[in-house]
Amino acid sequence: MFFLQFISKLIKVLRSGESPRLIAGGFAMGFVVGMTPLMTLQNVLIILTAILTRVNLASVFFAMFLFSFVAYIFDPIFHDVGFFLLAQIENIRPLWTIVYNWPIAPFTRFYNTVVMGSFSVALLLTYPVFLLAQKGIVAYRKSWGDKLDNSKFAKAIKGSSLFKWYIKIRDLGW
Amino acid sequence: MRPKGVIAVLFILLLLTGFLYFFADRLLEHGMESAGESVIGAKVEIDNLKFSLADLSISWDRLQVANPNDTWRNLVATSRFSFDMEAASLIRKKLVINDVTATDIRIGSQRKTDGKIDRPEGAPPGLVQQATESLGRQLGQAPILNLGALKRKVNVDSLMQTFDIQTLHRLQEAKTQTDSTFRQWRNRITTFDPKGDLQKVETDITTLQSQEVSGLQDLVAAADKSKRILSTLNRIKTKLDSNRTMVSKGIASATTRFANVDNWIDHDFEAVKAKANLGDLSPKNVGKMLFGEVVVQPTVQTLEYVALIRKYMPVAQQLLSAGKVEKPPRLKGQDIRFPLLNGKPDFLLEHLLLSGSGNRQVGEEPAFLLNSQIDGITSEQKIYGKPLTFALNALLPGSNTYEISGEIDHVGDIPVDRFSIKALGVKIKSLSLPDRPYLPSTVWAERGDVGATFALTGSQLNARFNFRATPVRFEFTKNDRRDDAISRITQSVFDSIETLSFSAAIVGPLDDLDLQISSNVDDILANKISALAGESVKQAGVEIRRRIESAVGPKRQEAEAFVKQGRGQIMNKLNAYQEQVDEKLAIVDAKKKEIEGKITAKKKEGLDDVKGKLKGLFKKK
Numbered sequence: 178m179f180f181l182q183f184i185s186k187l188i189k190v191l192r193s194g195e196s197p198r199l200i201a202g203g204f205a206m207g208f209v210v211g212m213t214p215l216m217t218l219q220n221v222l223i224i225l226t227a228i229l230t231r232v233n234l235a236s237v238f239f240a241m242f243l244f245s246f247v248a249y250i251f252d253p254i255f256h257d258v259g260f261f262l263l264a265q266i267e268n269i270r271p272l273w274t275i276v277y278n279w280p281i282a283p284f285t286r287f288y289n290t291v292v293m294g295s296f297s298v299a300l301l302l303t304y305p306v307f308l309l310a311q312k313g314i315v316a317y318r319k320s321w322g323d324k325l326d327n328s329k330f331a332k333a334i335k336g337s338s339l340f341k342w343y344i345k346i347r348d349l350g351w
Numbered sequence: 352m353r354p355k356g357v358i359a360v361l362f363i364l365l366l367l368t369g370f371l372y373f374f375a376d377r378l379l380e381h382g383m384e385s386a387g388e389s390v391i392g393a394k395v396e397i398d399n400l401k402f403s404l405a406d407l408s409i410s411w412d413r414l415q416v417a418n419p420n421d422t423w424r425n426l427v428a429t430s431r432f433s434f435d436m437e438a439a440s441l442i443r444k445k446l447v448i449n450d451v452t453a454t455d456i457r458i459g460s461q462r463k464t465d466g467k468i469d470r471p472e473g474a475p476p477g478l479v480q481q482a483t484e485s486l487g488r489q490l491g492q493a494p495i496l497n498l499g500a501l502k503r504k505v506n507v508d509s510l511m512q513t514f515d516i517q518t519l520h521r522l523q524e525a526k527t528q529t530d531s532t533f534r535q536w537r538n539r540i541t542t543f544d545p546k547g548d549l550q551k552v553e554t555d556i557t558t559l560q561s562q563e564v565s566g567l568q569d570l571v572a573a574a575d576k577s578k579r580i581l582s583t584l585n586r587i588k589t590k591l592d593s594n595r596t597m598v599s600k601g602i603a604s605a606t607t608r609f610a611n612v613d614n615w616i617d618h619d620f621e622a623v624k625a626k627a628n629l630g631d632l633s634p635k636n637v638g639k640m641l642f643g644e645v646v647v648q649p650t651v652q653t654l655e656y657v658a659l660i661r662k663y664m665p666v667a668q669q670l671l672s673a674g675k676v677e678k679p680p681r682l683k684g685q686d687i688r689f690p691l692l693n694g695k696p697d698f699l700l701e702h703l704l705l706s707g708s709g710n711r712q713v714g715e716e717p718a719f720l721l722n723s724q725i726d727g728i729t730s731e732q733k734i735y736g737k738p739l740t741f742a743l744n745a746l747l748p749g750s751n752t753y754e755i756s757g758e759i760d761h762v763g764d765i766p767v768d769r770f771s772i773k774a775l776g777v778k779i780k781s782l783s784l785p786d787r788p789y790l791p792s793t794v795w796a797e798r799g800d801v802g803a804t805f806a807l808t809g810s811q812l813n814a815r816f817n818f819r820a821t822p823v824r825f826e827f828t829k830n831d832r833r834d835d836a837i838s839r840i841t842q843s844v845f846d847s848i849e850t851l852s853f854s855a856a857i858v859g860p861l862d863d864l865d866l867q868i869s870s871n872v873d874d875i876l877a878n879k880i881s882a883l884a885g886e887s888v889k890q891a892g893v894e895i896r897r898r899i900e901s902a903v904g905p906k907r908q909e910a911e912a913f914v915k916q917g918r919g920q921i922m923n924k925l926n927a928y929q930e931q932v933d934e935k936l937a938i939v940d941a942k943k944k945e946i947e948g949k950i951t952a953k954k955k956e957g958l959d960d961v962k963g964k965l966k967g968l969f970k971k972k
Contacts, residue, residue, distance in 0.1 A: 214682060228356040252681050260675050263687040270689070277689035283444040291684030 186235045191317050195233060201310035203232035207240025208306045212248045212299040214292055218284040236310075248295055259294030376402050379409070390663065391426070393417035394466035407436045417466020418459070425466070428457045429707075440695050447699045456707025458721060478661075478810060479654050481861040486647045489866040492621050493640035505891035510627050511898050517622070518615040518903045525608040526910050532605040533917040536598050540924055543594055545587045545932070552587075552935055555580050559942055567957070570950045577943040584936050591932060595925050602921065606914050612907055614863075616899055623895050634877040638853065638868035641876075644785040646855040646868060650805070650814050654861075657768045657807055664732060664739070666761045696731035703728060709745070720746045732761040750778035753801075765809045774801045779820055789841045792828045794851060796820035812864060814857040821850040840879045848872060 190200060206227050210220045227237045248255070263273060276282055286292045317325075325331055334340055380400035387395030399412040410433030418426040432453055440447035559576055562569075676685045702724070709719040723743035729735045738760035745753040757770035779796040786792060799820030806813045825845040853870030 214684075225360060228360055229352060230356070231353050249681065253678070256679060256684050259684060260687070264675070273687075274689045274692070278692045278694065280439075280442045288687050288689065289684045290679070290687065291682060294684075 184239075187239050190233055190235050191314060192322060197311045197314040197318075199231055200233040200236045200314055201307050202230075203227060203234060203236035204240045204310040205303050205307040206232060207237040207242075208244050209296070209299045209303055210237075211241040211244030213295040214286070214289070217286050217292060217296075218281060219296065251295075251298075252291060255294030255298065256290045257294065258298060259290030259292065262293050262297060263288065263290060375404075376400050380411075387416065388468055390659065391416055391419055392468070393419040393422055393426070394464075394468055407438050407441060408433055409436065410434075415460075415462065415466075417462060422465050422467040423462050425457065425460045425462055428460050429453055430455050437695075440699075443695075445695055445697050445699075447695050448701070450702045450704075451700060452704040454706050456705045456721065458707060458709040458719075477658075478807075478861050479651060479658050481810070482654050482812070482864060483651055485862055485864040486651065486857070486866060488618070488621075489864065490639060490643045490647060491625055493636055493643050505627055507891050507894045507898065510623060510891075511895070514619075514623050514626065516619050516899060516902055518612065518619050518899070519906055521615050522609075522612065522903070522906050522910050526913060529605045529608060529914060529917065532601060533921065536601055536921050537924075540594065540598070540921065543590060545591070545928060548583060548587055549928075549931055549935065552580055552583055552939075556935065556938055556942070559939075567950065567953045570946055570953060574943065574946045574950060577939055577946060580939045581936070581943065584932055584939060587928075588932050588936070591925065591928055595929075598921055598925065602918050606918070609907075609910055609914065612903070616896075616903060619899050620896050623899070624892065627891070627895075634873035635867065635869070637873045637877045637880075638855075638870050639866060640787065641784065641790065641872060642853050642855065642868050642870060643866065645782070646816055646857065647866070650812075650857055653770070653805055653814075654807070654812075660759055660768065661761070661766055664730060664759065664761050666733070666764060666766045691734055694734055696729045696734045698728075698730040699735060700725075700728040702726055719748075722746075732759075736762060738762055738767075747778055750798075751776045753777060766807075767809075768805075768807045770803075770805045772801065772803045777801060782820075789837050790827075791825035791841075791845055793826040794820070795824040795826060796851065797822055810861045812857060812859065812861055816853075816855040818854070819850070819852040823848060823851045837880065841876070844872065844876050844879060847875075 206223050210223050213220060224237075227234060262269070273288070277288060282288070287296075377400075379402050380397050383400070384395050384397055394415075394417040396415050397411045397413070401410050402408075403410075410431065412431055413429065414432060415428040416426045418424045434448050434451045437447040437449065555576065559573060559580070562573060679685050703726075705721070705723045705725070707721050709721060721743065723741060725739065725741040727735060727737050727739045729739070732738060738758050740758050741756065743755040745755070747753075751774065753772065753774040755770065755772050758767070760767040760769075776798050777800075779799045779801075782794045782796065784790065784792055784794060797820070799818065802817040804813075804815050825848065827842070827845075848871070851871065853868060853872075855866070855868040857864050857866050859865045
C-alpha cells in the first residue's frame, strides 16, 4: 500500500508544475544514497541537505528505494572497484592514510570497499543521472504522460483489485 | 531553504537528544553486558550504569561476572566503580581509558541466581582441540592397574590380526602427497624448460663462430652479439638457480613427512598395548598415571583462556592483512586498514589496579586477598606497541603469597603468551587425584612449594610444573581398597611417602605434545608393580613391537626408494640443463675474450699505424 501511495505521489509530482530541476536534483540525491550503504556520514548529510533545501522529497525517497535494488545487484562490482581504489593504487594510499587519520573517518566508512566503490561510481554518475532525470521529466510532461495514462499497462493497473482497494482506502482519508 | 525541513531536522535532533538523554545509560549497559557475555560465556550483569557526557565518565553500582565453569559463583564482582574516558579518542569511536583503580573486588563469591546463558555449543578453538587430542593420546598411554591383566596370557597373533596398523596408512598418505609434490615440480620444470632458448643460443653461437670477422667494425658487432648471448645465458642460469633452490626446499619439506615414521610406529605400539590392556609400567608412565590429569587439566584450561585472548587481541598479521576477500557478504564489503599516525587502538585500558578478596560471603572471612596490576589491555597491540603485562599477588590466610605474572605479547607477527606462578611454603590442604583403581584419590599436605611456567609461542607450547609438599598423607576411597597384591603394594608405597615431589613438562607443537612427568613415587611403584606382571605380558610387549616394525619395514623402504627416485629424476633434469648452460657459457665466454683480444690488437695496430704516419710527417719536415 505504501508503495502504491508512493508511486501515486511521484506521478502527481511529475504532473505538477514543480520545477524539473528540483525533482531531478532530488532524484540524483536519492540515487547517491540508494546506491551506497545507508549508514554513513555522507548519506546523513545528503538526506539532511535534501530535507533543508527545496528539492523534491518524494523523488529523493523514490530514487533511494529504486537504486537500493540496483546497488544489491552491482554489489560485487562495487567491492572490486572499492578494493582497487583503496588497496591497489599505490599513489593514493598516502591520501587514504591521511583521511583514515581524520577524526570523522570512522563515520564515513570510506575504508570499506563497498562504500568506496559504490560512492565513487554514484558520484561519477550523479550529473548524468540528474540530466537524464531532468530531460525525462520534461519529456514525460510533454508527451509520455498521456501515452502512459492510456497504455494497456496503466489501464490494467487501474483495473486491478489492489488499486481499487487503494483508491477506496485513500478516499476514506487514512 | 525549506522552513518545514528546518523544523523537521530540529525535531529529529531534539528527539535524538532526548532519546540519548533518557536511554544512553540503558543502551550502554545492555551493550557492555552483551559484549561481556559473548566473551565470557556466562551472565555479565551491570547495575545502574551511569554515563556522563559532560565529563565523559562511566560508573556503576555493581558488576558481577558469572563463572562459566560454575555458574552459581561469580568470576569477579565489584561494588561501586567509575572511570573516565579520553574525549579526543571517543570522537574517533575509540575507547581509551588511562587509569582505573578498583578496590573491593570479590573473586568467586556466591550468586543469588544462576549465571548460565544459553549459548550454542561451538567447537573448541583449534589450538585447544589440538592440545586436548595430543594430550589425550599421552594420557591414554598411562596404564590402568589390573591384577588379572598383569597375570593373564596374551595371544599376540589374534591381537595383531584385528589391529589395523596406522603407520602403513600414514606412509601411503605421505607417499601420495609426496607424489603430488613431485608432479607439481616436474610440471614446473617442464614449464620452465629452456630448450627453445638454448637452441636459439646454440644457433647464435654457431653463427658467431662461423662468421668471418676482419675489420674493427665486424669485431665490435661480434663482441656485442657475444654479450647478448651471454646475457640470455645468464638470464636462463638465474631462473635455473632460483628453480633449483625452490625445488630443493619443496622436496626437502615434502620428504620430512617420512621423518616421523618412528613416532607413528610408537603410536601404533601404544595403541595395540592399550587395546590389549597391556599398560607400560615404566616409571615415566606411572608418573602419567598418577599425576597426568592433574597437570593436563589446568594446561587445557589455560589454553582456553589463551585462545580467547588471541581471538580478542589478534596479532598484527591478522590485523593489517589487506588481502582481498573474494566474496564478502552482500553489501558488507571489506574494511581496508591503513596505518594510524600516532593513533590509538579501538580499545585501550592503560593501567588497571585491582584489589579485593576471594570467596567472601557476608560476615565470612575472605578465602584469599588479592592485589593485581594489569597494564596495556588493548584490542590492537601492534598499534599500542607494547605487550599486555600483569602481576598478581594472592594471599591465603595463614599462608605465604602466590605470585602470578605474565605477558601477552601480540605486537609482532607471532603471538607469545607467557605466565608464571611461584609460591613458596604455601598452605595446600588437599590435592585431588584422578579416579583410578588402586590409587589414592586425595593427597593431604600441610605446606608446599608450587611453581609453574607456561609459554605458548605461536603453536609451540612449553609448560613446566614443579610441586613439592611435606608432610603428605594419601587418602584412598573405599573403592580403591581391595584385598589383593596390587592393593597391598600401592598402600604400602603411598603410606611410606612423607614428601611428595613431582615435576612435569608439556613441550612441543600443540598437535604433537610431549608430556613428561616424574615424581618420587614413580620408581618405587613401577618396580614393585612390574614385578607382579607375568612372563606372557612382558614377552607380548616385545613381540608386538617386532611385528609392527616388520610389517612397516618393507613399505618404509619402498617409500624411501620412491622419494630417492623422484628427487633424483627432478634433480637430474635440472642438472642436465645446468650442464648445457655452463657448457654454452664457457664457449661464449671464450669467444667473447677472443673477440675482445682481437679488438685490442686491432686498436694497437691502428695506434702504431698512426704513430708511424706521424713520425713520417715529422721526418718530411
